[in-house]
Amino acid sequence: MAGTDTQAADLGPHRPAVLVLATWALSVVVAIAVVALVVAQVTAVPVAPVTTPFTPLPTSVLDAATSVSPATLATEAAMPTLVPTTPLRSTNGPLHTAVVNGRRVPLVTFLGAEYCTACAAERWPLLVALSHFGTFSSLGTATSTGSTTPGFLDSISFSRVHYTSPYLAFTATELYASGVNALGLHPPLNALSAAARNLLLHASPPATIPLVDLGGRAQIVGAQFAPTTLVGMSRQQIADGLGDPSVAATQGIVTAAQAITDQLCVLTGEVPRTTCRPTLEETS
Numbered sequence: 001m002a003g004t005d006t007q008a009a010d011l012g013p014h015r016p017a018v019l020v021l022a023t024w025a026l027s028v029v030v031a032i033a034v035v036a037l038v039v040a041q042v043t044a045v046p047v048a049p050v051t052t053p054f055t056p057l058p059t060s061v062l063d064a065a066t067s068v069s070p071a072t073l074a075t076e077a078a079m080p081t082l083v084p085t086t087p088l089r090s091t092n093g094p095l096h097t098a099v100v101n102g103r104r105v106p107l108v109t110f111l112g113a114e115y116c117t118a119c120a121a122e123r124w125p126l127l128v129a130l131s132h133f134g135t136f137s138s139l140g141t142a143t144s145t146g147s148t149t150p151g152f153l154d155s156i157s158f159s160r161v162h163y164t165s166p167y168l169a170f171t172a173t174e175l176y177a178s179g180v181n182a183l184g185l186h187p188p189l190n191a192l193s194a195a196a197r198n199l200l201l202h203a204s205p206p207a208t209i210p211l212v213d214l215g216g217r218a219q220i221v222g223a224q225f226a227p228t229t230l231v232g233m234s235r236q237q238i239a240d241g242l243g244d245p246s247v248a249a250t251q252g253i254v255t256a257a258q259a260i261t262d263q264l265c266v267l268t269g270e271v272p273r274t275t276c277r278p279t280l281e282e283t284s
Contacts, residue, residue, distance in 0.1 A: 052177045052189060057139040057156050057235075064239035065124070066131035068254070070261070070278035072243065073128065077258035081251040085225045088218040088259055089204070095267075096216035098169035106215035106267040107169045110158055111196055114178035115186050117148040118223035119210040120155035121230060124238065125256035126212060127156060132275040133264060134165025141235065142178050145186075150228055154235040159189055167268045171196075175209065214260065215267045224259065225252030 068076075098107040110126060112119035120142065127136070140157035158172030173196050176186040192200075203211050203221055212220040229249040230238060241247040242254065265276035 052159075052179065052187065054157075054160060055141045057141055061156075061235045061239045062136065062139060064236070065127055065242060066136070068128060068242045070132050070275045073132075073254055073258055073261065074278055076245045076250070076254040079245050079251075081255060083225055083229055083248050083252040083255070085252060085255045085259065086220075086222065088214070088220055088263055090218050091213075091216060093216040096213065098171070100165070100169050103166075105165075105167060105169050106264075107171065107213075108215065108264070109196065109199060109213040110170070110172040110210065111200060111212075112158070112172075112174055112210040113176040113186070114142040114157055114159065114174050114189065115145040115147060115176055116209060117144045117150060117153055117227050120144040120153040121223040121225060121227035121252075122210045122212065122220065122256075123156050123158065124230075124253045125224060125260055128242065128253060128257040129260035129264060130163065130165075130168070130170060132261060133167045133268070133272070134163055134170070137162045137164070142174075144227075145178055145180075147186075150231050153227055153230045154233065154238065156235070167271060168264065212260075214263050217267065218263045220260075224256035 096107040096109070097104045099105075108126075108130065110123075112122070123142075127139075130136070138160045140159055142155045142157035142159075144151055144153045144155065146152060157174060159174040159177075161170070161172050163170035173190045173192055175189060175192065177189045178186070181187045199213055200207050200209075200211060203219065205221070208221055210220070210222065214220075229252050233241075233249060238249055238253075241250050244250055245254070261275065265271075268276070270276040
């Protein structure tokens with residue numbers, strides 16, 4: 001089903017019907033392996049992060065991905081689309097916050113892994129949405145592996161991310177790297193905090209990635225849109241295409257990003273105005 005785990009997010013109603021039967025058996029096997037990896041990380045004794053190769057995200061990709069204005073994003077997201085998205089799940093839990101510069105602000109949490117397909121897709125709308133509330137630095141590159149389907153999707157990595165915002169705090173954990181070690185396994189990447197472990201254990205379904213928690217008030221489990229729309233596209237092509245609503249990947253990303261933005265505006269009390277009320281701001 002869409003939004004249940006890294007692979008099930010690819011199997012639901014968002015997946016082209018002609019591909020469902022052909023990939024069902026493989027996806028079930030892969031999903032079991034993914035859940036096993038996540039459970040192993042969730043239940044393990046905390047360990048220090050592992051040093052793995054890190055490639056900085058090219059500035060041209062970051063600039064293109066974060067240059068779509070809030071007004072353009074809202075306009076594109078409102079257009080008819082052939083790429084359906086999974087709605088955010090309301091949790092109505094206590095507000096999750098963090099202290100930034102002496103102020104307590106809503107906390108956004110991303111839990112994923114560099115090798116996973118649904119994570120590769122979900123990072124794009126999260127990047128676009130959060131860029132309208134703050135500034136990213138220390139982003140890396142990641143490519144999903146052939147162990148997930150569809151494999152080899154270009155994406156970004158949050159393994160060393162820094163995020164600066166007066167409105168929100170952002171923390172990310174990439175559980176496993178995209179590469180493999182001598183045993184053919186994806187090595188652990190970022191250490192899992194107690195708070196992140198608790199989120200994974202209490203997610204619905206538990207111990208599944210990607211998991212995006214929006215201040216404790218809403219969650220995304222799995223990719224919001226079909227990762228298949230990204231097949232064959234480079235990071236630069238994905239980022240450059242965000243201004244073209246005729247591109248299938250763009251339709252999925254901007255619609256998902258607008259849904260995240262709407263929830264973040266609720267968390268911040270509808271600020272900044274240029275993000276949460278772009279039409280009013282541009283006409284005032």
